Amino acid sequence: MKFTNIIKRKNSAINFANKGLILENDINITNEYYINADIALIYKKPTPIKVVKVDYPSRSMVRIKDAFFETPSTLDYNGVYKGYYLDFDAKECNSKTSFPLSNIHSHQLKHMEKVIKHGGISFIIVRFNLLDKVYILFGEDISKFINENKRKSIPINYFEKKAYIVNLSYLPRLDYIKIIDRYIGGLKK
């Protein structure tokens, strides 16, 4: 398990280089580790598609012959950890100085607010590619920034103040649950 994952990660890193999928791949293998080690149960949701045309090559088979990807109205990942509902997204950013808010759709922001309202934990994991840094910024701090500022991007110093650094390691690759533990520690439930 350890080896295959590391190998998988290496291959993926090559395939995904410059495609903005390094973070996604790191989170996916971290989630796989969490599931196998019975730490948490978190999955990436499939991207929704709109099917236009299907074929039936045999009685019991459906083959999609025309379809397109739809914009998801929720976030990419959700699941359960210690009884808490987690709901989050992964975003890569190629600026050194700020995170453009255009990366988060307005319906995704509303979704984050609803998650929090219903007692879940919502956040984004942001990788600043050029700084080689990964941060977790919680939904509450995103809403706060948007409500108090008219800016179209969140400056890096807001991340330095409000977000939490996630360090890389071998296994788990991106141990973001550690940060969730600190968050839960500060919560009353």
Place this chain on the structure above:
Amino acid sequence: MKFTNIIKRKNSAINFANKGLILENDINITNEYYINADIALIYKKPTPIKVVKVDYPSRSMVRIKDAFFETPSTLDYNGVYKGYYLDFDAKECNSKTSFPLSNIHSHQLKHMEKVIKHGGISFIIVRFNLLDKVYILFGEDISKFINENKRKSIPINYFEKKAYIVNLSYLPRLDYIKIIDRYIGGLKK
């Protein structure tokens, strides 16, 4: 909202008749109601697909030209209600006397057990089409039945004893959250 949903349901009932999608449609419009009324945040996950071939009709567009549906390893619905993680599936059944366990894949059973282990609430909503009855059976009772019996289907009297009837109404169509409330009431957390 009320009217469009009822109309939508009627049309869908016609389209979906005999396709086993009546229950799914009822749950979807119930979830829509829960979201709009700020009661719970529960979504159906998109069915995972394996893409074989894509086209790029323009620079920013991807069109899927060959793909097939994959068997999901998790359950169809998940979300958050009063801070609790819910994870469940909807199953229709055309027998009057029992629910065939072949309707639940072994990886889905394992998934339900993991959800419970991590503090979530897992269940199936089963519609006995010929009896016109909808039941909620919780994961714990499914595991119990499987562990204590060698049978390939759960008899209807097990549902009568262990499951909870969900009554149909106009809005919400299938108010399953009521049953979850009773379940939570009996839980220590």
